[in-house]
Amino acid sequence: MADQETAAPGGHDHDHHPTGWRRWLFSTNHKDIGTMYIVLSMVGALVGGAMSFMIRLELMDPGIQFNLFGAGEEAAYFQFYNVLVTGHAFIMVFFVVMPAMMGGFGNWFVPLMIGAPDMAFPRMNNISFWLLASALVLLLVAAFTQGGPGTGWTVYPPLSSAEFHPGPAVDLGILSLHLAGASSVLGAINMITTIFNMRAPGMTIHRMPLFCWSILVTAFLLLMAMPVLAGGLTMLLTDRNFGTAFFEPSGGGDPVLWQHIFWFFGHPEVYIIILPGFGIVSQVVSTFSRKPIFGYLGMAYAMVFIGFVGFAVWAHHMYTTGLDADTRAYFVSASLVIAVPTGVKIFSWLATMWGGSISFRVPMMFACGFIFLFVMGGVTGVALANAGMDIAFHDTYFVVAHFHYVMAIAGVFAMFAGFYYWIGKMCGRQYPRVLARIHFWSFFIGVNVLFFPQHFSGMAGMPRRIPDYPDNYAGWNYVSSIGAFITTASTLLFFFIVWRTLSAGEKVPANPWGEGAKTLEWTVESPAPFHTFEELPDMTDKQAAE
């Protein structure tokens, strides 16, 4: 998005930075690295989105639609289908949402919002990005190696063991996740250090914008969850290659141990995905309501609380593994509690809007869409938290509908809100308004047509991760696939909008949003100069910058 032009007009001509490919490969600039993360996320979105579109094409009608491998090669095709399911999840989680939120917006705007000249460890920032880019390459290689990993993103052994997935595909996938995990941990250390040590004078932690709070909490979650995943992955790797038997029953190991390890990472992971979205939505809602955020401290500590409790609810993903009833009873209670801080957040956003003078610009439309989708997915989450009832939902499309609403689609809406909110600051040009509105409405309608019927399929008992289904499930699957067509068209429109913005968008002033935009990034010119805050802004006497 940014290119050489970002060597700002007005006063910053003395900036020296490498040009051409050196500028990007060797970059230590938080804005350039942020831009690269966003580009990586867009590439990931195209690949991961294409995978999900292929899944929906296959499921549009009963029967096998697109056996690419020819008659008699059903097994190869079903393995390919499982690889699509696996790849879609991995790519969307690790290579779309996380790079866009933490890497992209986090890198770009945390230093700008706290008044810091750059990240604390600029070179580590560089290696974080390139580790992630390498991880994506490894994952794509894995997908095309000897059938690919058809394990689902949960990689449950024994299916992921050497016996049932021989060949290097799963090993490559594990190495890819190791790299992505290392990238995340380094990025998290960078964010925490930056936020703790590099706030401008007077920018106390309780004056920090909520987006920075959300990134701070997310960074701690990454720091604590990723090493657990790495440990589990290493055990799986040695099980597969070096004869250990951590998850191998015949050697005294236990496949369920993997599930505990995986979900101890996996549940915080879903908050890692959605928390930065909370932050973005808070900034956007406050800006366009022209009001400070309602209940700032409650909002900040609700995220902290969600982060803590997020580490104590992992087994609600495992209600049907045969856990003891008392264990399940604990996890029911703990999981239900999460509804309280998330409720606080929802009501605080509404209270921020209440009494406001709201201009419904495109970022605000996406923020409102986020709130609706998050509530939709949240209430089905309350249903799923109940172990007794989860028997009816577990592994059905109801779960697919739930987590796409609450995490995936809500997360993407937050990403779009952030994109339209900050694109002017990032590239100096504004998005085309009418097209962006069409993008919002088509995307909103598309995802609802896509995912709402999956509640019905799921309640009627349709399992996840199957390439074909009994004929009676045909109706809602067809509707769902229609939704996929709308969503895909809308996504392509988004890429067109990106191109139009970069090539023909109108020039943006420092603050295009008016008096509601009070955070520090709106005090620097647009596009943000290569170096900002070489003299630290003094926030001592200012109002809290929430």
Place this chain on the structure above:
Amino acid sequence: MIQRLITLAPMTALLIFGATGNAFAGGRSEPWQMGFQPAGSPVMERITEFHNLVLVIEVSIVALVLGLMCYIIVRFNAKANPVPSKTTHNTLLEVVWTVVPLLILIVVAVPSLKLLYYSDRVENTEMTLKVTGNQWFWSYTYPDHGGFEFDSVIVPDDELKAGQPRLLTVDNEVVLPAETNIRLLFTSADVIHNWGVPSLGLKLDTVAGRISETWVRINKKGNYYGMCSELCGVNHGFMPIHIKAVSKADFAQWVETANKEFARTGGPAPVRVAETEARERDD
């Protein structure tokens, strides 16, 4: 949301009346079905009942938030309200929206935990069925009826007879007596599978090296269908479950024939592990 409200009426009707008909007309999904399959066991009846409570709460919360948002959009847009208020705190309001959700959660948690322990508890069972997951079929063992065992494999599309549902029909259905408390044991011969039968409120993983336990009581005679509910490899979508629930007398009769049909060739002598391994080595 509107969609959800429209669906609510027929869904609830289906849930309430579906389970009370005379002959059990359920056991698998219907076209365009929106709710649960009709309940065929006491556990599923309770799940359905509990879900009716939770659904009301879900719809109310979504309606509340959506209603507030619509009001805000109309009342507080820049044209209608040019001067924003400065309110950023209201202690009472913040306490209320923390405490009220907590109370609602307690309303949910109490019946939820009751349901959990009810569905987990093994009542005085009259018989046991052991289910073993395999790539990609089910094996059923009847330890209380002579210990015969058989495999239940999907019937491919081109061999279906008229009226047999595609992807749900197996060569040997598992026959169980209705109105009987049955203990179910689960294990796996290879990867993790999951024996899920929606209309009976059953879903439990089969894990190699473990034996998990639950129970079922099938209310009425009839056919009950399910599918594997844990990704288990390439043919995950093609290992259906078909339970045929019959009267106790019919079941006793079936056991007799099954004992002959599925008798282990070479008599019921226990398998000697060492010999098996030696044989495998020779192969």
